[in-house]
Each structure stands twice: as C-alpha cells, then as structure tokens.
Amino acid sequence: MENLLRCSKCGQYKNPSEFIKDKNTTRGYVYMCKPCWNEYYEEPKRKDKRRAYQRERNKKLYSKNRDEILKKAREKNKQDPEAQMFRMYKYKYGLTREDYIKLMENQGGSCAICGNKFSESIKAHVDHCHTTDVVRGLLCGACNRGIGLLKEDPKIFQSAADYLYLH
Helix, strand or coil, rough: CCCCCCCCCCCHHHHHHHHECCCCCCCCCCEEEEEHHHHHHHHHHHHHHHHHHHHHHHHHHHCCCCHHHHHHHHHHHCCCHHHHHHHHHHHHHHCCHHHHHHHHCCCEEECCCCCCCCCCCCCCCEEEEECCCEEEEEEEEEHHHHHHHCCCCCCCHHHHHHHCCCC
C-alpha cells in the first residue's frame, strides 16, 4: 500500500503510473485514475465530437442522395399517408397511433367541444396544453383555434359566454 494512490471515483488503490500527473495537487497526481478520468471527463467530449461528426456525415449523405431519399419517403407516404402525421404526433405529444384511435373512439368520432363529426372536410386536430404539452382531446379546427385565440384561459371563456348570454 506504500506507493499506491487511491482513486476518488472507483476507490481502488493503484500505481502512480495509472494516474495523470498534476503539479497543482499536493500528491502530484490527479485524484482519479486514468480510466475513471477518461470516463468522467473525456467520454462526454468524445460523444459530442462523434455526434457532430455523424451530423456532418448525414448532411453530406443527404445532399448526395437527396433525390433518392425523397423518392423513398414519397413511396412510403403513398403506402401509409397518415404515417407522417402519426410520427409528428409521437414526436410532439408522445401520442401513438393507438392512443389517437382510442381518443377518436372515446369521442365518438366527433369534436369534444361542438360535437361536429370528423370527415374529409372537418379534420381532427390534437388539442394540447401549450405549457405541459399534455393532450386533452381531439377538436375540429374552429374549436381548436378558438381555444388558442382565447389564450386557453377559462376566465376569458367564461367572460365570452357571459357576453353571448347578455346579448
């Protein structure tokens, strides 16, 4: 145990050669062994560099093969036209296709506010809270815009209802 140094991260005693020299410390070496040091300090840097490299590589590949990639995407969208919409719902709200179908069934295929049936001309919009991104239900476009224009504030809604009843 005499010339061994203890690593502050893994707690093992190791030879000084397994530590990075540092004249600014009292013992002359950093307090973590090389493997722990690399894991703690260097690996995140490598990951960032690797991500940046992959992004650049993907950009180059995309620019070279743009037409082919877009052609495949169009073919995929022809096979399942709603796939892109569901990918966006999954990305933005965490809403899967199955969740969407359940919502639609629970609401009887109609708007949760006005009750209009969804069709080719009346599309279903995913209503969500803009602060928490929690999905509340499916609305027609007019009701969805109305909620947005009234700033999602129940007091404003009540005031608007009172106004309509008054006049």
